[in-house]
Amino acid sequence: MLREDERERYGRHLVIPELGEEGQERLRAASVLVVGVGGLGSPVALYLVAAGVGRLGLVDGDRVELSNLQRQTLHSSADIGRPKTESAAEKLRALNPDVHLEPHQERFTADNARDLVRAYDVVVTAVDNFATRYLLNDVCVAEGKVLVEGAILRFNGMAMTIKGGETACYRCVFPEAPPADAVLTTAEAGVFGPVPGIIGAVQAAEVIKVVVGFGEPLYNRLLQVDVADMSFHEVAVARAPDCPVCGRGSGTGDLSAGVGASPSLEAT
Numbered sequence: 230m231l232r233e234d235e236r237e238r239y240g241r242h243l244v245i246p247e248l249g250e251e252g253q254e255r256l257r258a259a260s261v262l263v264v265g266v267g268g269l270g271s272p273v274a275l276y277l278v279a280a281g282v283g284r285l286g287l288v289d290g291d292r293v294e295l296s297n298l299q300r301q302t303l304h305s306s307a308d309i310g311r312p313k314t315e316s317a318a319e320k321l322r323a324l325n326p327d328v329h330l331e332p333h334q335e336r337f338t339a340d341n342a343r344d345l346v347r348a349y350d351v352v353v354t355a356v357d358n359f360a361t362r363y364l365l366n367d368v369c370v371a372e373g374k375v376l377v378e379g380a381i382l383r384f385n386g387m388a389m390t391i392k393g394g395e396t397a398c399y400r401c402v403f404p405e406a407p408p409a410d411a412v413l414t415t416a417e418a419g420v421f422g423p424v425p426g427i428i429g430a431v432q433a434a435e436v437i438k439v440v441v442g443f444g445e446p447l448y449n450r451l452l453q454v455d456v457a458d459m460s461f462h463e464v465a466v467a468r469a470p471d472c473p474v475c476g477r478g479s480g481t482g483d484l485s486a487g488v489g490a491s492p493s494l495e496a497t
Contacts, residue, residue: 231257247444255442260348261351264356265355266314269381281325286331299422342365355379377432387452390439401466
């Protein structure tokens with residue numbers, strides 16, 4: 230049962246038939262791991278905490294830099310030099326003290342991947358490098374977890390949701406690595422500030438839909454957004470029989486293999 234103050238806080242959710250009190254209680258009982266507390270991780274974490282997700286893990290090994298502040302809205306000028314997980318947790322606790330926050334001030338690696346993923350119901354990709362992106366995909370497929378993928382660069386963004394072992398995974402869509410010199414970083418290509426807000430909000434919505442159990446998550450669908458002309462395109466994707474991670478005869482025991490790259494957007 231929700232407390233009276235919870236009924237007031239989440240009142241705009243409770244009147245939506247697809248959510249209601251039962252849906253809000255499912256959110257309160259859920260746990261979500263957000264890997265990366267930067268451009269994408271900021272809006273994802275803010276909306277999930279505002280929505281009342283019960284337990285939120287934050288993984289990031291970086292510290293706040295001045296160049297982050299144009300798009301990483303969880304952090305402020307006063308946070309420069311602080312660990313990102315510490316800065317983020319402070320803001321999120323102020324927003325909703327009922328949410329249990331679990332900062333992990335470390336990088337997501339093959340050594341800690343399984344332990345981190347196993348501790349949460351849903352995982353969110355909000356990272357700035359392909360090695361971690363592939364590692365997240367591989368371990369979530371291996372563990373049968375839902376992974377909400379997102380990426381941004383310049384005016385563009387993409388999102389898809391992966392149900393580990395059941396729907397198309399990231400490697401099904403992007404099996405080949407581009408040449409190393411073909412991959413631009415945000416420092417080289419830039420990121421239009423509002424783009425991570427848009428994609429991060431999509432990712433948060435996907436998490437809530439998965440947890441509560443309504444609507445149609447982006448399973449086997451890739452959402453592409455171009456903010457320059459404000460266009461949204463959806464591409465149907467399929468699970469690849471020869472995918473090295475989720476295809477027939479695949480093995481997911483060696484997570485150190487997750488170092489590929491894709492022609493998709495990368496940076497946050």
